[in-house]
Amino acid sequence: MSGSGASPTPPVWASTSDGWDPGLLAVVDLVLGSPVAMAFLHGDRLRLIYNDAYGQLLGERHPDAYGAPAAEAFGAAWDGPAGAAVRETLHTGFAPRDTELPSTADDEPDPALPTRGLSAVRDGSGRIAGVLIVAVEPVPVAHRLQGLTELAEALAGTLTLDEVARVALRYGLSSPDVQQVAFGVDDGDDWRVVRRVRGDVLDDADERLPPVWRRIPADSVAPLSVAAGAGLARFTADGHPLREAAQDRHDEKVRALAALPLRTPSLRGALTVGRHDQHPWSAAERALLTAAGKLVAQAAERARRFENQHGTAQLLQRSMLPENLPDDPRFRLAARYDPGVDGNAAGGDFYDAFLLPGGRLAAVLGDVAGHDVRAAALMGQVRAALRALALTDSTPTSVLTGLDRLVASLGAEARTDELFVTVAYAVIERDGRLTVATAGHPPPLVRHADGTADYLEVPTGTPLGLGGIRRSAVATLAPGDTLLLFSDGVIERRGLDLGAGLEKLAATVAGAVGGDPRTLCALASAAVGGTTDDDVAVLAVEHATAPSRSAGMEIPAEPTAPGRVRHWMSAQLTAWNVPEQVIGAAVLCASELTTNALLHAGTAARVQVDLSAERLLVAVSDSGTRGAVSRAHAETLSSRGRGLGLIEELSDAWGTDPAVRGSTVWFEIGIRASKGGERGIGVA
Incomplete structure (x- = not known):
């Protein structure tokens, strides 16, 4: 005072x-x-x-x-x-x-x-x-005071820098006289900046998109860079403050500009608010904008801390899972892993699939209790040991007996009896003969070619580390059948009987239009409604009725890439004698996903197509770190408004699979029973 x-x-x-x-x-x-x-x-x-x-x-x-x-x-x-x-x-x-x-x-x-x-x-x-x-x-100040309260409430619910940016940009444009707002934070030696201009055509889907960031050098003369670097606010009443570093005509029109530094112990950045008219910034406006800047800075620091923790946990988690599943013409495989915690902790669910001597296939899915580094480390040890044991003696009972000794030894070393690990392990012969053993894990589910689904009768056994006699069961995975291994996070919900969860999963899988592994993984992970704090993991193995055809293309991070993808896919699918209506839908959807991968992940990507007698599968993978797409918000991935509503309309199924880095968005179109008319194709 x-x-x-x-x-x-x-x-x-x-x-x-x-x-x-x-x-x-x-x-x-x-x-x-x-x-x-x-x-x-x-x-x-x-x-x-x-x-x-x-x-x-x-x-x-x-x-x-x-x-x-x-x-x-x-x-x-x-x-x-x-x-x-x-x-x-x-x-x-x-x-x-x-x-x-x-x-x-x-x-x-x-x-x-x-x-x-x-x-x-x-x-x-x-x-x-x-x-x-x-x-x-004064009335404008009163409105902005209310807006400041709303800004604080909105920022309280943000977790990532993308979310903080959206809130800050929306707040800046809440004043009808403001024509554009920019938000930037330090990114290595440069600044990472996102801008919103009044008049941008944005729908609800665009509001949930990852903002389109651009980089500007640290020594840029742009007012945002200067304010962020010096840590000093600057208010321009009239002139052309953005002219020297103008990105486009929108920058050139700005006459009055407020540039506010965002400073915390671990973050530097700035927020700029621009007007097209001459405007002396009053003391009250400066105070309000300065207060808003402090709120945004605190939220941005919290978001960066969350993203760093989240990224470390997810990288640890993904690095312990297989980056690629086996490529075998007789078996088609897919997996899905969704962390059930807030993303700051690594979970203990794991899956693996690998080829054994003699052309056999091993498939495993396990669950280590806990959501911390110890659980993740134990998961990595169990997975590595299982593969080593299986490559020596792949018999399921022998593998689980060996894992029993490992977990018991680790528990004795840690002087604890709280190591709780469950596993389902299967070996599939070339002719589809299936041998399965479980250790305290839910029974595998088989989706048959005729559209029915049932659980294999497998002795449950005790969790690993508790010893006991291990027993296995033998079944047949006929051509067209798909085996699903899943964690208890798929079927367990608070207040729901376990039997009811198993019934919902079986009914959902049986109701699928086909046995494609990617589709079944997506359906299985969402089969039981409600929220869960547990991880959700699914591994699916289909015994193919006929070998499929595959081709791939690397996509450079260039504006011409979507056009190149359209040309390549049209030529490839035409050479495979795919019906024209399928080609048209697939090319349009692939172009949409390619555009989004380049726009929102900002990295090179890859398009992979796989054609079987029943369906065409197209997957677009990026190596960015912006996170996965939620199936609950199908419209949120968009190159400006159309979104995945287009993919959902033209395809029979779609989904997203996170990887060690980046994510894969895929869709499939059924050849014989897809949308858009008659289909019919044989794969030679």
């Missing part, structure tokens, strides 16, 4: 600010720096923090009112309509209308306690932590 001679040393603020929520700190900075009369009532007793302009309204009560509880600072007025309005705002989160306030003829208005200009203030968790009073409120 300063200016009125008797400004006190703020004992409450000075002694309690350490450890405050960043959002509340931003509100206090706004109050103390604003020329508009403002006060903040906070804490259980609603202690008063205010600026000089508000101190003048308090009159003789200033400076003793600073830090005092509201009931003491306002006296009789606190029991009147204005005090009631503050309490209602605090309890409901909304300021009441004047007509709803109680009134008496004897009430004397208190200029420091108005019935208007009240806003609930929430902390980072969304809890109401106090009430902001604006005693003199």
Whole structure:
């Protein structure tokens, strides 16, 4: 506080600010720096923090009112309509209308306690932590104050830098006079920047897209780069502040610009807000924008920390899973893994498939209890040991017996009996003969070529490390049948009987239009509704009725790549005698996925096509780190509005599979029973 001679040393603020929520700190900075009369009532007793302009309204009560509880600072007025309005705002989160306030003829208005200009203030968790009073409120400033509260609430729900960027850009354009907003953060030696221009045609799908980032050098003369590098705000009232580093005509039109640095201990960046008219930035506007910048900076730092933790956990997880499944003309394989935790921890589910001597195929899926580094490390040890044992003696009972000894030994070494590992392990002969053994794991499911599905009768056995006699079961995987191994995260839900989960899974798999492994993995992972904290893992092996044809193409990260993909796919599918209507749909969908891979992952990609007698499968893989596409939001992947609604309309199934780096989005079109007319093809 300063200016009125008797400004006190703020004992409450000075002694309690350490450890405050960043959002509340931003509100206090706004109050103390604003020329508009403002006060903040906070804490259980609603202690008063205010600026000089508000101190003048308090009159003789200033400076003793600073830090005092509201009931003491306002006296009789606190029991009147204005005090009631503050309490209602605090309890409901909304300021009441004047007509709803109680009134008496004897009430004397208190200029420091108005019935208007009240806003609930929430902390980072969304809890109401106090009430902001604006005693003199120009209408635009009042609207922006409300917007600042909404910004804090929106940022509280963000996890990634993409989400923080979307919220910041939306907030900047909430003022009708603002024409463009840019948000940038440090990225190595350069800056990573995303921009939003008023008038962009955006639908709900675009709002959920990963923002399109671009890089600018650290020594750029762009105001965003200068503000981010120097850590100083700059407000231009009139001129052409973006002309020297203009990206396009939108930048050239900007005359007034506010460039706000975003600074935290581990992040540097900036937020710019531009207008097309001459505009002197008022002190109140500067204070509001500065407060908004502090909120955005704190959220960006939190998001970067989350992304680093998330990336480390996911890289650890993926690195312990097979990067590629075996390529065998007799068996088609697919797997799906969805972490059930918040992404900051590595889980213990694992799967593997590999060829054995004599042309046999081994398939395994296991579950190590826990979601921490120890669980992931144990998972890696079990998977490696299983493969080593299987390559020596692939008999399922022998492999599980050897794993029993390993887990028991690790438990004794760690002096714990809490190592809990379950496994389902199968060996498939060239003719489809199947031998399976499990250790405390759900039974495998077989989807038959005739559209039925049933669970194999396999002795359950005890989890690994507990010993006991291991037994196996023998069955036949006929041509057209598909074997599914899955973790308990697929079928277990809180409040749902395990038997009901197994029934839902079997019914969903039986209802599939075919036995394609990718489709069945996607369907199985979503068969039982509801949320789960457990990981979800599925491995599917189809005994092919006939060998399939495959071809692939590497896609450079260039604007011409989608056109090259369309030309290559048309020629390849025509050479394979694929019906024209299938070619048209497949080429259009592949072009859409290629565009999105290049636009939103920003890396080179690969297109893979696989043609069998029953279906055409197309997969587009990138090596980016932007995350997976949720099937629950099919429309969220879009090259500007069309989204995966197009793929969903033209294909019979689609899905996404995350990998060690990047992800694969795929779709399939049935040849004999696909959308769009008659089909019919034989694969030679």
